[in-house]
Amino acid sequence: MSNRTRILRLSRYKNAALRLKSLNFLKVFSDNLADATGVTASQVRKDFSIFGIEGNRRGGYQIDELLTQLNKVLGKDKLQKFIIVGIGNLGRALINYQGFVKSEIKILAGFDIDPAKFNRKADALILPMEELPGFVKTNEVELAILTVPEFAAQEAFEKLRNAGIKGILNFAPIRLKSDDKVIVHNLNLETEFENLIYFVNTHTVPQD
Amino acid sequence: MSNRTRILRLSRYKNAALRLKSLNFLKVFSDNLADATGVTASQVRKDFSIFGIEGNRRGGYQIDELLTQLNKVLGKDKLQKFIIVGIGNLGRALINYQGFVKSEIKILAGFDIDPAKFNRKADALILPMEELPGFVKTNEVELAILTVPEFAAQEAFEKLRNAGIKGILNFAPIRLKSDDKVIVHNLNLETEFENLIYFVNTHTVPQD
């Protein structure tokens, strides 16, 4: 009882709660979160109930308490260290992205095979692939982002697997052959574009 | 009978078929596509059947014919023109991304409020926001990508809406208030990261 869409919704609730907190709200109700995220109020409550997150009848949810619990469920109560393989346009953008700094996500280093991209400065460390296994071990990294071209994806994936990486966010447009040692989450930008195109062309409104 | 996940799967089938075509395959069976995309063969057939895509019993699907039909359903039988608003790390990466060139997706121009980012060269046109409505009209653009910071998202959205944009791929971490004139597809990278973190931390395997 823990599918992907439900977890995605928990993330959204957390973001909505954070925004309300920044507006000095102290408590929040299921229908506030529902409005902010575009689901029904009972969906919110059901999701919470499945993860044992409780509020007070009539009193709603204390935002601070709620955030603590959501972060705990989502594993954001501790720093999550990533590396990134493939420093093209997208890889570079992610490494420079400032949106994660306030959250518990940190991209420690990038890796590439192109010496022209290497960079030993601490703020945007880019290292040769050969150093990947050592780096992963020393820094106890479990998570990786894969932003290499399609033809290089499977090989890069094997290297990450062998280095002991446990989870990969894969932007390469290919389904990686994996056993269940490594969890791969695929995110294909072209597919997302196509999805939007479909709904615009058919004038139908998807329920997000 | 046309939800988002089903359309996402059609995109994946298309990508898988393209890959097989590049390996000189002429026909493909539902279980090939199933293997390549990680679903069941009957799911593939059911998806096709819902969109009236037919193969031959015993003969499978002719790849060329299948691609034509999938592209038609997905609206990729004609060029889809995008603009992009917000030229930060991610916006710049998408504008420079080469992955779309072979597909029917083209990003015509970027828009920003920062004069330092303006660029009138044809290959990576970046214009001031004031020129957006005119550009959209002249070039008959219906689709946009929104990569501005959270605080600027709602305002940028209104401008896109007023300019006549019909669909928006929104990377800003906020749910935009919209009527049904504009279709908004939200894609929050932090949420995707959190999703992976959850499944790695809980050692559960999501069915992708």
Add this chain to the structure above:
DNA sequence: CGCAAATTGTGATAAAAATCACATAATAAC
């Protein structure tokens, strides 16, 4: 040509996800 093998297409069935609806509890008002 006729039989065997393989694959589709889809109605029936099962599983999963979302919504409903209401008893239960907390809060506020007087």
Add this chain to the structure above:
DNA sequence: GTTATTATGTGATTTTTATCACAATTTGCG
């Protein structure tokens, strides 16, 4: 302190989505 009001939490129900299973059809082979 009693009553009225407002939210939650969750079992029951409905809706949606996916799988099963098999008849129908095509292809290949002797």
